[in-house]
Amino acid sequence: MFLWIALNSLQAQGVAEFLTLTGRDAEEVIPEEDALLLEELMRDPSGLTEEKLAQMTQLSFLSANDIRILQTSADSGWTASLPEHQGISDRLRELLNLLAKKNQVPEDPRVRWKQTLVSKKDIRYQWRGHITFPSAEIGMFIERDPGEKSITDRSSGYLVRRYSKGRLILGDHQIVTGYGLMFWRSVPVRKGFETITTLARAGQGLQPYRSSHESWNLRGAGLTYDTPWGEGLVSLGYNLRDGYIDTDGEVHTRDTGLHTGEMATTQKGKLHETSIVGQWSLRTARNQIGLALVADKWRDVESKHQLFRGYSIFGSHRYGSWLIFGESAAGFNDTRGYLVGGQTRSKVIHYLFAVRSYAPGFRALRSNPFAEWTGKERKETGLYQGLMFRKGRHKVTLYGDLYVERLGKNATNFPRRGVDSAWRWEGKWSQTEWRIQWKEEIRTNEGKNTYFPRTIPAKEQRRTFKITVRYKRNRNTVWKCDWSKTKVQTGRISAAGQGINLLWFWRGEATTITLDWVTTVIDDYKARIYFWDVNLPGEMRSRMYVGSGHAPGAKILYRSREGFKIGARYRVTWPDLHFAGDPVSEGALVAEFVL
Amino acid sequence: MVWYKTVRRGGMFCHKRLLMFSVGMLLTGQLLRAAFDVFPVSYTYHGAGRTDMYAVNGSLLNAFGDPARLSARRDIGAVFSWRRLFQIKELQHKVWSVSAPVPGFGIAVGGSAFGNPLYRESLLALMVGKTVMNRLEIGFSILRYQLWIKNYGRAGTTGLNVSWRYYPGSDWSWSTSLRNLNAPEIGRSRERLPQVITTGLEMQYRSNISIRLEWEQDLEYKGGLKFGVTCEPVPWLGFSGGYASEPAQVDAGIFFTVNKLYVDYAVVFHQQINRLSMQMGMGVSLDRP
Numbered sequence: 001m002f003l004w005i006a007l008n009s010l011q012a013q014g015v016a017e018f019l020t021l022t023g024r025d026a027e028e029v030i031p032e033e034d035a036l037l038l039e040e041l042m043r044d045p046s047g048l049t050e051e052k053l054a055q056m057t058q059l060s061f062l063s064a065n066d067i068r069i070l071q072t073s074a075d076s077g078w079t080a081s082l083p084e085h086q087g088i089s090d091r092l093r094e095l096l097n098l099l100a101k102k103n104q105v106p107e108d109p110r111v112r113w114k115q116t117l118v119s120k121k122d123i124r125y126q127w128r129g130h131i132t133f134p135s136a137e138i139g140m141f142i143e144r145d146p147g148e149k150s151i152t153d154r155s156s157g158y159l160v161r162r163y164s165k166g167r168l169i170l171g172d173h174q175i176v177t178g179y180g181l182m183f184w185r186s187v188p189v190r191k192g193f194e195t196i197t198t199l200a201r202a203g204q205g206l207q208p209y210r211s212s213h214e215s216w217n218l219r220g221a222g223l224t225y226d227t228p229w230g231e232g233l234v235s236l237g238y239n240l241r242d243g244y245i246d247t248d249g250e251v252h253t254r255d256t257g258l259h260t261g262e263m264a265t266t267q268k269g270k271l272h273e274t275s276i277v278g279q280w281s282l283r284t285a286r287n288q289i290g291l292a293l294v295a296d297k298w299r300d301v302e303s304k305h306q307l308f309r310g311y312s313i314f315g316s317h318r319y320g321s322w323l324i325f326g327e328s329a330a331g332f333n334d335t336r337g338y339l340v341g342g343q344t345r346s347k348v349i350h351y352l353f354a355v356r357s358y359a360p361g362f363r364a365l366r367s368n369p370f371a372e373w374t375g376k377e378r379k380e381t382g383l384y385q386g387l388m389f390r391k392g393r394h395k396v397t398l399y400g401d402l403y404v405e406r407l408g409k410n411a412t413n414f415p416r417r418g419v420d421s422a423w424r425w426e427g428k429w430s431q432t433e434w435r436i437q438w439k440e441e442i443r444t445n446e447g448k449n450t451y452f453p454r455t456i457p458a459k460e461q462r463r464t465f466k467i468t469v470r471y472k473r474n475r476n477t478v479w480k481c482d483w484s485k486t487k488v489q490t491g492r493i494s495a496a497g498q499g500i501n502l503l504w505f506w507r508g509e510a511t512t513i514t515l516d517w518v519t520t521v522i523d524d525y526k527a528r529i530y531f532w533d534v535n536l537p538g539e540m541r542s543r544m545y546v547g548s549g550h551a552p553g554a555k556i557l558y559r560s561r562e563g564f565k566i567g568a569r570y571r572v573t574w575p576d577l578h579f580a581g582d583p584v585s586e587g588a589l590v591a592e593f594v595l
Numbered sequence: 596m597v598w599y600k601t602v603r604r605g606g607m608f609c610h611k612r613l614l615m616f617s618v619g620m621l622l623t624g625q626l627l628r629a630a631f632d633v634f635p636v637s638y639t640y641h642g643a644g645r646t647d648m649y650a651v652n653g654s655l656l657n658a659f660g661d662p663a664r665l666s667a668r669r670d671i672g673a674v675f676s677w678r679r680l681f682q683i684k685e686l687q688h689k690v691w692s693v694s695a696p697v698p699g700f701g702i703a704v705g706g707s708a709f710g711n712p713l714y715r716e717s718l719l720a721l722m723v724g725k726t727v728m729n730r731l732e733i734g735f736s737i738l739r740y741q742l743w744i745k746n747y748g749r750a751g752t753t754g755l756n757v758s759w760r761y762y763p764g765s766d767w768s769w770s771t772s773l774r775n776l777n778a779p780e781i782g783r784s785r786e787r788l789p790q791v792i793t794t795g796l797e798m799q800y801r802s803n804i805s806i807r808l809e810w811e812q813d814l815e816y817k818g819g820l821k822f823g824v825t826c827e828p829v830p831w832l833g834f835s836g837g838y839a840s841e842p843a844q845v846d847a848g849i850f851f852t853v854n855k856l857y858v859d860y861a862v863v864f865h866q867q868i869n870r871l872s873m874q875m876g877m878g879v880s881l882d883r884p
Binding site: 111113115117122123125144148149150151152560562564566589591593595 | 727728730731759761763764769771773776778787790792794796810812814815817818
């Protein structure tokens with residue numbers, strides 16, 4: 001294990017580099033909140049502090065074990081030697097080393113302001129501001145999406161006030177507790193290699209809402225209060241959401257956040273959502289238990305209304321090297337769901353299993369649990385298992401997921417089923433890192449409708465094979481090459497796709513340059529391929545490629561000593577291997593200052 | 596180009612009609628997209644790629660849209676500007692502005708009138724700018740818009756402009772202005788006034804050369820890039836040049852100051868109609884030179 005850590009020498013230089021160059025798969029994107037929080041942490045010039053460690057517990061890609069160690073260190077003030085702690089993951093170690101560096105930005109910056117312009121046909125404008133006080137912080141966000149007619153089409157803000165016994169958030173906030181059955185971020189825990197480390201971690205409670213997702217926040221007031229018997233949490237929210245209530249009383253929401261078409265503008269803010277949340281949770285060194293209650297009322301402009309109620313019980317228990325965790329929830333319309341799992345880890349092996357079951361139509365206030373199908377499609381029972389072991393320079397990860405659709409009482413279809421299985425090998429040497437992975441997804445098609453005499457094949461099989469090699473030429477230059485191949489078999493019809501992504505990264509004193517080239521040969525949308533895009537500060541996007549062609553991209557980022565950052569990215573996509581046809585351009589510009 | 600050739604055969608008279616036709620197209624497509632599209636700008640605007648750069652006496656003029664420019668003002672100042680867009684009498688635009696010393700702030704009031712005896716737009720503005728921690732200038736302006744049409748009556752509304760400018764170094768800055776941030780609407784038809792986002796980088800070279808690269812978008816339309824340069828070899832004389840896309844134009848200008856009087860003149864080549872136009876303005880400035 002020590003060898004593995006010591007060889008992890010390709011020190012990342014920023015958030016995007018940290019995540020793309022440290023082996024995260026392009027199909028497992030992280031929530032925007034993580035990217036923003038990482039940017040925030042990296043801007044802080046004070047090195048590793050207790051406050052910074054406490055903030056890091058909100059990062060969704062860290063494991064439950066990492067979170068526990070971070071919390072212990074934050075509480076005890078033991079920060080300096082944390083990067084050498086043998087129990088933390090490689091990713092946390094690398095992140096701690098990155099954050100331990102004292103930055104060159106002014107001491108104790110109070111104000112941060114960032115402006116982003118993203119160009120693709122029309123421009124998306126975003127402004128994000130943050131002011132820090134000794135025991136409070138203020139954040140704001142304004143966004144105008146392409147085609148929208150108002151600069152402040154989306155505006156969001158929050159005030160956080162910290163007390164010795166808890167904290168108060170006025171404005172936009174979110175609750176992330178349990179394992180996502182009742183409250184979670186706008187992005188669920190994804191199925192993949194990262195699930196082994198991230199699924200067993202519980203949410204960290206009340207948080208200010210930083211995301212640009214336009215319909216996930218709770219707007220109002222949230223309060224936490226510590227007592228000897230646990231932590232109490234109360235939230236009162238009033239939101240204007242897009243959508244309508246139909247004549248049967250069903251609530252239909254539009255969650256895209258785009259207000260461009262006639263229907264979207266007509267339905268903008270027409271649903272009034274009033275929510276009240278009460279939660280109690282108790283956390284000890286080995287156990288956690290919590291109970292959440294929620295009432296949620298929806299009303300439209302015609303005064304049609306619906307009242308939903310729900311509750312959730314969640315908890316975890318540490319027994320030796322095992323962590324047993326779970327959540328059971330009664331969602332709206334008396335639908336039930338549960339998630340139960342166990343995780344064990346040693347220096348060599350890391351194993352996780354989780355069983356999940358969600359009734360048809362299971363949803364609650366902001367539920368977003370680990371699942372194959374999301375949103376209204378969420379209705380399944382499944383078992384996920386993952387195993388990771390390492391020896392010297394090598395690390396091997398395996399996972400499998402079995403799931404079956406849960407149907408309603410009057411269903412006439414056979415339930416859809418699926419199985420995912422995958423393996424990955426990673427090897428690290430002094431200048432080079434290799435990663436080879438293979439994944440197979442098989443889904444049955446019983447649930448799909450068809451008309452005689454057409455028949456649909458019984459199943460769809462999708463196989464993906466990827467090789468990644470990363471080479472650090474010197475302390476300033478990194479090369480990376482990804483090759484990906486996908487094959488999809490649906491009955492007698494097959495489609496294939498493959499692509500290669502070359503990336504060159506260079507960092508100078510004040511300037512960072514990334515050059516990137518993607519070439520793909522893809523038959524069909526089903527055989528689509530994902531690669532990381534070049535990302536500016538605050539972004540963490542991967543791109544999906546669905547056809548053949550070339551897509552060169554570039555990024556340049558300048559940071560001044562005073563903390564001013566200005567950067568741009570640009571990508572041209574030719575939808576043809578011979579550079580025929582009209583290329584499609586897209587780009588972005590970001591500028592940010594601190595005071 | 597058929598219409599062009601046909602009209603040209605008619606000689607001098609048709610040439611004039613052609614010019615008016617071109618101007619009409621320009622005004623329809625470039626200026627009069629909506630009410631209050633004609634906005635107070637600095638006098639180098641037309642000759643420097645429609646970029647609103649700071650120039651001598653300019654800050655009181657372009658503070659309507661970019662009030663952060665007032666941040667450094669600590670003196671009494673006044674400016675009056677007069678111009679006819681495209682040298683057309685009916686498109687007369689007059690702007691005045693007065694600044695007053697207030698400790699810690701730059702404050703100005705101003706107004707403008709645009710139009711003719713049949714149609715008139717006027718605005719009154721209160722503009723405030725402040726420097727924050729040396730490197731940042733922020734400002735806002737509150738504007739009262741009035742629209743008057745003969746035999747139809749008048750309508751008014753209130754708008755809010757916000758801008759900021761950050762200086763990463765002493766000789767360059769990054770700035771953004773948001774015009775009509777509060778999405779004001781005017782009249783019974785509730786016509787929305789233009790919401791315009793402008794952001795750009797400005798560089799100063801040897802204190803008398805300014806370069807600005809700017810992106811501007813009226814949210815109703817496609818945005819465009821602008822580039823402008825001004826050079827003032829002596830304090831009373833300056834030259835400018837620039838390029839703007841959407842609609843595309845290349846321009847050059849000259850401006851000079853004589854005592855309290857200043858004059859600006861610009862020649863603009865409009866690529867889409869392949870024609871030249873002239874822009875001229877003058878004014879009186881009681882401001883520091």
